[in-house]
Amino acid sequence: MNQTSMIPALEEKRIVPVVKLDRTEDAEPLAEALIRGGLPVAEVTFRTDAAEESIRIMRRQFPEMLVGAGTVINTEQAKRALDAGAAFLVSPGTNDKVLQFAIDQNIPVFPGVCTPSEIITALEYGLEIVKFFPAKQYGGLDTMKALAGPFPTIRFMPTGGVNLSNMKEFLAFKKIIAIGGSWMVKDTLINEGDFDGIAKLTKEAVGLAAQ
Numbered sequence: 376m377n378q379t380s381m382i383p384a385l386e387e388k389r390i391v392p393v394v395k396l397d398r399t400e401d402a403e404p405l406a407e408a409l410i411r412g413g414l415p416v417a418e419v420t421f422r423t424d425a426a427e428e429s430i431r432i433m434r435r436q437f438p439e440m441l442v443g444a445g446t447v448i449n450t451e452q453a454k455r456a457l458d459a460g461a462a463f464l465v466s467p468g469t470n471d472k473v474l475q476f477a478i479d480q481n482i483p484v485f486p487g488v489c490t491p492s493e494i495i496t497a498l499e500y501g502l503e504i505v506k507f508f509p510a511k512q513y514g515g516l517d518t519m520k521a522l523a524g525p526f527p528t529i530r531f532m533p534t535g536g537v538n539l540s541n542m543k544e545f546l547a548f549k550k551i552i553a554i555g556g557s558w559m560v561k562d563t564l565i566n567e568g569d570f571d572g573i574a575k576l577t578k579e580a581v582g583l584a585a586q
């Protein structure tokens with residue numbers, strides 16, 4: 376599997392919830408809430424120790440769900456994500472070792488970029504879908520439009536400051552294959568066990584993306 380295998384799912388869903396779980400017991404209800412909200416996709420970030428096991432739980436309980444690993448910054452995390460059953464890897468940056476590992480293991484990988492040089496590196500690895508991060512702070516849509524000039528084949532997945540109020544604007548740019556964000560899976564909602572709230576915010580985002 377490579378990035379191309381993910382294109383239909385990304386084009387269909389258009390939103391990738393970026394999830395940070397502190398407790399593995401939240402993995403199942405969180406996945407269920409996303410599914411209930413109409414978005415059976417999650418990027419579970421390796422920002423916490425619970426990430427690996429949470430991915431394993433989600434994959435086991437909801438095999439139809441598209442569960443990947445986020446914030447993968449080294450090969451050790453990439454290996455753990457792969458072992459847990461992650462269907463894809465996302466990194467906030469462009470690390471040659473992680474990219475080569477993912478290609479060797481045949482798992483789709485999305486490197487984080489915000490400069491032309493990082494895009495050139497992604498292209499060297501045959502990768503044409505990149506995470507643009509942190510999108511808001513690095514100039515958002517204007518920067519992606521400028522980068523699309525010299526790199527016409529590149530498609531972006533912006534994350535970082537993307538939310539309900541600006542998602543439509545991002546999704547309207549045809550070089551953006553999907554957006555990512557944590558606004559529908561906020562820490563506070565997860566920690567309070569407000570999975571109904573998560574399902575509601577997810578549904579709202581899915582509805583807006585479909586308009």
Ligand code: 3PG
Nearest residue numbers: 393534535536556557558
């Ligand atoms: C990510 O890792 O993609 C971002 O931290 C998500 O950004 P957000 O929390 O601003 O949505």
